[in-house]
Amino acid sequence: MAKAKTTIFxxxxxxxxxxxxxxxxxxxxxxxxxxxxPKEDKRSLPSAKKILPGTxxxxxxxxxxTQEKETRISSGFAELDNVLGGGIVPASLILVGGDPGIGKxxxxxxxxxNVAAAGHKVLYISGEESLSQIKLRADRVGEFSDQIRFxxxxxxxxxxxxxxxxxxxxxxxxxIQTMFREDVPAAPGSISQVRESTHVxxxxxxxxxxxxFIVGHVTKEGTVAGPRMLEHMVDTVxxxxxxxxxxxxxxxxxxxxxxxxxxxxxxxMRGSGLHEVKNPSEHLTEGRAxxxxxxVITCVMEGTRPVLLEVQAxxxxxxxxxxxxTAVGVDFNRVNLLAAVLEKRLGLRLSECDIYINIAGxxxxxxxxxxxxxxxxxxxxxxxxxxxxxxxxxxxxGLTGEIRSVTQDRKRIAEAEKLGYEMCVMPKTNAEKLKxxxxxxxxxxSSLAEVSKII
Ligand code: TYD
Ligand code: MG
Numbered sequence: 028m029a030k031a032k033t034t035i036f037x038x039x040x041x042x043x044x045x046x047x048x049x050x051x052x053x054x055x056x057x058x059x060x061x062x063x064x065p066k067e068d069k070r071s072l073p074s075a076k077k078i079l080p081g082t083x084x085x086x087x088x089x090x091x092x093t094q095e096k097e098t099r100i101s102s103g104f105a106e107l108d109n110v111l112g113g114g115i116v117p118a119s120l121i122l123v124g125g126d127p128g129i130g131k132x133x134x135x136x137x138x139x140x141n142v143a144a145a146g147h148k149v150l151y152i153s154g155e156e157s158l159s160q161i162k163l164r165a166d167r168v169g170e171f172s173d174q175i176r177f178x179x180x181x182x183x184x185x186x187x188x189x190x191x192x193x194x195x196x197x198x199x200x201x202x203i204q205t206m207f208r209e210d211v212p213a214a215p216g217s218i219s220q221v222r223e224s225t226h227v228x229x230x231x232x233x234x235x236x237x238x239x240f241i242v243g244h245v246t247k248e249g250t251v252a253g254p255r256m257l258e259h260m261v262d263t264v265x266x267x268x269x270x271x272x273x274x275x276x277x278x279x280x281x282x283x284x285x286x287x288x289x290x291x292x293x294x295x296m297r298g299s300g301l302h303e304v305k306n307p308s309e310h311l312t313e314g315r316a317x318x319x320x321x322x323v324i325t326c327v328m329e330g331t332r333p334v335l336l337e338v339q340a341x342x343x344x345x346x347x348x349x350x351x352x353t354a355v356g357v358d359f360n361r362v363n364l365l366a367a368v369l370e371k372r373l374g375l376r377l378s379e380c381d382i383y384i385n386i387a388g389x390x391x392x393x394x395x396x397x398x399x400x401x402x403x404x405x406x407x408x409x410x411x412x413x414x415x416x417x418x419x420x421x422x423x424x425g426l427t428g429e430i431r432s433v434t435q436d437r438k439r440i441a442e443a444e445k446l447g448y449e450m451c452v453m454p455k456t457n458a459e460k461l462k463x464x465x466x467x468x469x470x471x472x473s474s475l476a477e478v479s480k481i482i
């Protein structure tokens with residue numbers, strides 16, 4: 028008799044299962060993401076009813092659902108509370124992802140400290156650091172109250188027992204990749220361990236009413252289970268971004284069942300841990316080499332918040348048969364597209380030039396409103412003429428060279444005005460709407476030809 032197959036292939040991106048290995052995941056079409064793992068035992072998975080107390084098998088009307096008043100706990104950081112949608116929701120499961128060394132453990136240690144200082148019981152569980160290492164870090168970030176306890180443990184069976192006994196209001200699990208369940212025959216960090224461990228934590232969070240923060244490492248290779256798969260299971264997903272050389276760290280809400288996504292919080296890593304940056308625009312534009320060609324200030328919307336930052340371009344004659352194009356902080360294909368539009372519409376000979384685009388401060392942007400800033404920075408670098416220092420630029424650029432309008436123009440202008448900018452180049456439709464509103468000089472443009480004229 029043929030032996031029953033005991034392993035199966037999982038996609039590290041979407042968690043889809045396939046019976047045999049394939050180069051491409053049939054569900055999400057990602058390449059090289061399938062890894063082999065033991066087949067999960069369906070019986071061991073807790074049912075929704077077990078995870079979510081208060082659910083019954085009987086359908087109910089909306090009027091019959093009783094709701095307790097939601098009381099959120101402050102993390103002690105206004106920046107983090109804002110990303111979470113107004114504070115920490117009790118009994119929620121929150122995933123904090125990011126590159127190694129970006130500051131996840133530090134942020135959660137400080138959050139745990141603040142929550143404990145407000146009188147809540149907190150348990151900080153680390154599977155990565157010893158107690159003395161935690162103490163070293165703790166000494167850097169300040170005084171801790173007795174409400175917070177520390178535990179070094181990687182076995183989830185032990186952790187479950189401790190949480191059931193201690194019943195803290197908040198717990199930190201650092202990190203999910205080090206946790207394991209004894210009854211799952213796979214190594215810690217593998218897909219099945221990570222998924223099973225998260226299931227247990229989900230049950231504990233909902234069943235005991237504990238808010239659990241989970242740290243997840245992101246790996247480029249996808250050899251260990253990436254937090255991607257976890258995103259479906261948790262309530263909130265936060266990602267830490269930032270340049271390792273730079274001290275600024277941005278925390279971004281990617282998924283939030285209790286608030287808006289795409290909000291950001293800005294922090295600065297100092298010798299004494301992370302500190303909030305209340306006015307990111309000021310920090311992201313300071314230290315700018317004013318008066319040099321290829322630098323321009325733009326205003327992007329990060330969630331509900333306008334942020335000013337510097338876009339830099341370097342356009343230089345190439346020495347290679349194929350010119351080099353590099354984009355840091357913006358989509359590489361977008362830069363190529365804008366370069367092609369510039370070449371076609373204004374006749375700049377960019378195909379003979381290397382182009383480097385950089386967003387200062389390590390921010391990653393995906394908003395189309397930065398198009399115009401990239402275009403103007405490229406023209407400025409190409410012609411070697413600096414742009415005025417007190418100028419802000421925003422607008423989307425289309426393939427025919429038209430400048431398209433952007434949303435939230437009023438907020439962007441207000442932020443620029445607050446920081447003392449005197450001129451703004453923006454889409455004509457936006458400028459006409461705001462003609463009498465602001466104290467800043469607005470120049471509306473509707474095509475690239477007009478842009479090159481004003482430069
Ligand atoms: P850490 O929180 O350990 O990162 P992660 O958990 O995401 O891997 O942060 C580590 C980095 O932060 C490390 O390079 C040292 C730096 N750091 C400071 O600069 N100041 C501090 O007060 C602390 C605690 C860490
Ligand atoms: Mg860490």
